[in-house]
Amino acid sequence: xxxxxxxxxxxxxxxxxxxxxxxxxxxxxxxxxxxxxxxxxxxxxxxxxxxxxxxxxxxxxxxxxxxxxxxxxxxxxxxxxxxxxxxxxxxxxxxxxxxxxxxxxxxxxxxxxxxxxxxxxxxxxxxxxxxxxxxxxxxxxxxxxxxxxxxxxxxxxxxxxxxxxxxxxxxxxxxxxxxxxxxxxxxxxxxxxxxxxxxxxxxxxxxxxxxxxxxxxxxxxxxxxxxxxxxxxxxxxxxxxxxxxxxxxxxxxxxxxxxxxxxxxxxxxxxxxxxxxxxxxxxxxxxxxxxxxxxxxxxxxxxxxxxxxxxxxxxxxxxxxxxxxxxxxxxxxxxxxxxxxxxxxxxxxxxxxxxxxxxxxxxxxxxxxxxxxx
Amino acid sequence: xxxxxxxxxxxxxxxxxxxxxxxxxxxxxxxxxxxxxxxxxxxxxxxxxxxxxxxxxxxxxxxxxxxxxxxxxxxxxxxxxxxxxxxxxxxxxxxxxxxxxxxxxxxxxxxxxxxxxxxxxxxxxxxxxxxxxxxxxxxxxxxxxxxxxxxxxxxxxxxxxxxxxxxxxxxxxxxxxxxxxxxxxxxxxxxxxxxxxxxxxxxxxxxxxxxxxxxxxxxxxxxxxxxxxxxxxxxxxxxxxxxxxxxxxxxxxxxxxxxxxxxxxxxxxxxxxxxxxxxxxxxxxxxxxxxxxxxxxxxxxxxxxxxxxxxxxxxxxxxxxxxxxxxxxxxxxxxxxxxxxxxxxxxxxxxxxxxxxxxxxxxxxxxxxxxxxxxxxxxxxxxxxxxxxxxxxxxxxxxxxxxxxxxx
Numbered sequence: 001x002x003x004x005x006x007x008x009x010x011x012x013x014x015x016x017x018x019x020x021x022x023x024x025x026x027x028x029x030x031x032x033x034x035x036x037x038x039x040x041x042x043x044x045x046x047x048x049x050x051x052x053x054x055x056x057x058x059x060x061x062x063x064x065x066x067x068x069x070x071x072x073x074x075x076x077x078x079x080x081x082x083x084x085x086x087x088x089x090x091x092x093x094x095x096x097x098x099x100x101x102x103x104x105x106x107x108x109x110x111x112x113x114x115x116x117x118x119x120x121x122x123x124x125x126x127x128x129x130x131x132x133x134x135x136x137x138x139x140x141x142x143x144x145x146x147x148x149x150x151x152x153x154x155x156x157x158x159x160x161x162x163x164x165x166x167x168x169x170x171x172x173x174x175x176x177x178x179x180x181x182x183x184x185x186x187x188x189x190x191x192x193x194x195x196x197x198x199x200x201x202x203x204x205x206x207x208x209x210x211x212x213x214x215x216x217x218x219x220x221x222x223x224x225x226x227x228x229x230x231x232x233x234x235x236x237x238x239x240x241x242x243x244x245x246x247x248x249x250x251x252x253x254x255x256x257x258x259x260x261x262x263x264x265x266x267x268x269x270x271x272x273x274x275x276x277x278x279x280x281x282x283x284x285x286x287x288x289x290x291x292x293x294x295x296x297x298x299x300x301x302x303x304x305x306x307x308x309x310x311x312x313x314x315x316x317x318x319x320x321x322x323x324x325x326x327x328x329x330x331x332x333x334x335x336x337x338x339x340x341x342x343x344x345x346x347x348x349x350x351x352x353x354x355x356x357x358x359x360x361x362x363x364x365x366x367x368x369x370x371x372x373x374x
Numbered sequence: 375x376x377x378x379x380x381x382x383x384x385x386x387x388x389x390x391x392x393x394x395x396x397x398x399x400x401x402x403x404x405x406x407x408x409x410x411x412x413x414x415x416x417x418x419x420x421x422x423x424x425x426x427x428x429x430x431x432x433x434x435x436x437x438x439x440x441x442x443x444x445x446x447x448x449x450x451x452x453x454x455x456x457x458x459x460x461x462x463x464x465x466x467x468x469x470x471x472x473x474x475x476x477x478x479x480x481x482x483x484x485x486x487x488x489x490x491x492x493x494x495x496x497x498x499x500x501x502x503x504x505x506x507x508x509x510x511x512x513x514x515x516x517x518x519x520x521x522x523x524x525x526x527x528x529x530x531x532x533x534x535x536x537x538x539x540x541x542x543x544x545x546x547x548x549x550x551x552x553x554x555x556x557x558x559x560x561x562x563x564x565x566x567x568x569x570x571x572x573x574x575x576x577x578x579x580x581x582x583x584x585x586x587x588x589x590x591x592x593x594x595x596x597x598x599x600x601x602x603x604x605x606x607x608x609x610x611x612x613x614x615x616x617x618x619x620x621x622x623x624x625x626x627x628x629x630x631x632x633x634x635x636x637x638x639x640x641x642x643x644x645x646x647x648x649x650x651x652x653x654x655x656x657x658x659x660x661x662x663x664x665x666x667x668x669x670x671x672x673x674x675x676x677x678x679x680x681x682x683x684x685x686x687x688x689x690x691x692x693x694x695x696x697x698x699x700x701x702x703x704x705x706x707x708x709x710x711x712x713x714x715x716x717x718x719x720x721x722x723x724x725x726x727x728x729x730x731x732x733x734x735x736x737x738x739x740x741x742x743x744x745x746x747x748x749x750x751x752x753x754x755x756x757x758x759x760x761x762x763x764x765x766x767x768x769x770x771x772x773x774x775x776x777x778x779x780x781x782x
Binding site (some may be wrong): 129132133159161197198199200201202206261262263264271273274328329332333335336337338339343346347350351353354355358359360364 | 533734761
């Protein structure tokens with residue numbers, strides 16, 4: 001056994017860490033204080049990065065090789081493995097700034113829109129809402145049928161968490177056989193309607209995508225059941241890695257605050273209640289770090305890793321949530337303030353726990369697999 | 375509770391007294407006849423109508439939508455007053471009903487059955503009843519009449535859970551005190567007419583020398599620097615005092631005896647937190663049921679709901695027990711800490727489960743579960759974080775032994 005990172009993995013991890021520290025965490029203060037004191041009552045407008053700042057950061061990230069992680073170098077991507085990708089997303093998870101490399105599933109390489117996606121001319125959104133309960137496509141209501149020159153899709157409405165993009169990647173099932181397949185469809189395809197619905201508790205939006213007899217060319221279908229599952233697993237790994245970063249940041253800042261904050265004549269760090277919270281958290285975090293890296297390592301080795309990715313996601317998201325919770329609790333009143341990142345991590349981690357398989361469903365599936373002797 | 379019965383004195387009796395039951399029924403009728411019919415309308419109310427936040431700067435808002443809901447709230451207040459459901463916990467000498475802690479729990483429990491964040495006022499910060507002489511007309515009565523509001527300023531940048539570390543000073547200067555320092559997180563300070571400020575005499579430490587002042591907004595040297603957005607939507611403020619001269623007639627209670635006042639303020643609120651969390655948790659579980667989020671055949675979900683209902687019942691009885699002890703002037707600090715800890719952590723677990731059952735679409739900003747989620751987070755901190763409650767409980771355990779958890 002060997003738990004050493006390769007030289008290459010170490011290098012990209014350090015590059016990402018440096019980028020996150022220098023370019024992102026350094027901007028957090030400005031980002032978090034977007035709201036001026038004494039604005040009219042009501043919630044502040046949704047926090048977001050300034051467009052120019054975002055464009056500048058993207059250019060820097062591209063130059064550093066921290067963009068298009070999944071695409072091969074021939075298509076302008078970084079072409080890194082799953083372990084390296086997890087290490088990169090873990091670094092980006094450390095900041096509350098809403099900026100990280102966009103998730104472009106590797107199977108898009110060579111597809112019709114790969115060039116536009118790689119250049120940033122077009123953006124991608126994953127419309128996988130119906131998989132969020134179990135992580136499997138059993139509840140997908142969208143049906144497809146092969147017709148002359150392509151496929152007809154309809155009729156269904158799916159929710160979209162995050163801003164609508166130019167291209168949608170989504171699963172559908174064949175009418176009759178119910179066989180799952182994966183489709184990539186542009187927003188302006190006839191029969192496809194996008195409706196923005198409102199804000200989410202995380203600093204993003206919720207939208208609806210409706211298909212009504214939407215006909216698409218044959219090359220919009222990118223695969224079948226395995227491809228759907230591989231997108232889910234890649235997302236689970238990405239979320240798990242991000243959650244490790246959230247957890248590490250929260251643990252770090254909580255320890256720092258506990259060292260400095262004095263109550264009843266002693267620092268918080270001298271209090272058993274605080275020590276135990278941090279101790280418990282560190283154990284959780286260590287456990288899911290290796291769970292995540294092992295799942296990624298299996299993916300790199302070509303071994304089955306879907307179940308491991310699901311388990312890593314579940315534990316890491318849970319741990320990130322608990323880490324944000326602990327960081328809030330140790331920071332007290334400051335913890336719930338929007339001027340510090342922890343309440344934002346808390347809201348985000350709560351969302352991440354609900355994506356690509358909820359805890360009880362993943363537990364149940366794992367239990368059922370065990371009982372069936374799989 | 376919910377029915378009255380002749381008091382069999384000397385035995386445990388969970389029924390309300392006849393007087394308390396009468397009050398509960400009146401509130402129940404008010405909720406049924408006035409609040410419930412408005413619920414569909416309030417589902418789409420602006421976020422400011424979550425919790426008590428609408429009483430903040432919303433009252434000065436020009437936004438027609440906010441004004442419309444503010445008007446609805448004010449109309450409800452008038453209706454409640456017309457029914458005699460006003461000044462419930464105000465002492466009789468000031469024209470109130472002087473309802474017991476137990477009765478006020480029953481009142482809140484009824485109100486919590488509605489999702490509309492309506493309160494029966496006017497609640498007056500309980501330490502203001504220490505007002506004497508001209509302070510009564512200047513501070514207390516206007517609050518009771520609803521003409522003035524106050525804010526409570528104890529925490530500081532470096533002193534929260536441990537208020538004995540407060541550093542704001544009040545230096546005597548003839549008939550005046552000169553106040554210097556910074557206060558964090560008083561809610562509503564930006565709209566309040568005056569602030570209840572805790573400061574210490576020079577050269578004192580710990581609980582000694584703490585003195586409470588009543589200081590009007592606009593007093594030279596007193597500034598509300600900013601308000602701070604929080605996850606719960608409340609907007610607590612930061613206050614700065616720079617050579618703020620305050621006349622000795624504005625000392626609440628006695629000079630140097632402010633510590634007892636702040637303890638009284640915090641202690642009295644715990645049981646209300648308990649019953650509120652209980653009510654919110656019940657509403658969250660009802661949402662799951664009403665929206666069909668938990669189908670009957672999903673065994674494990676049903677099992678967990680059943681478990682929560684049991685815990686909620688336990689919380690409710692403990693809360694009433696503590697309030698009853700407080701009414702009898704018995705030491706209820708242990709119950710207060712246990713209720714605060716149990717209630718806010720349980721509510722957190724119930725909402726966490728509800729979100730797990732309902733999925734990401736329930737995190738829509740205006741969804742009732744998302745609102746409950748955001749509110750519940752700060753409840754585990756404000757008015758004494760869970761760790762402080764655990765600390766109080768362990769201190770009581772080591773001081774009094776297991777006797778502290780015996781039935782009184």
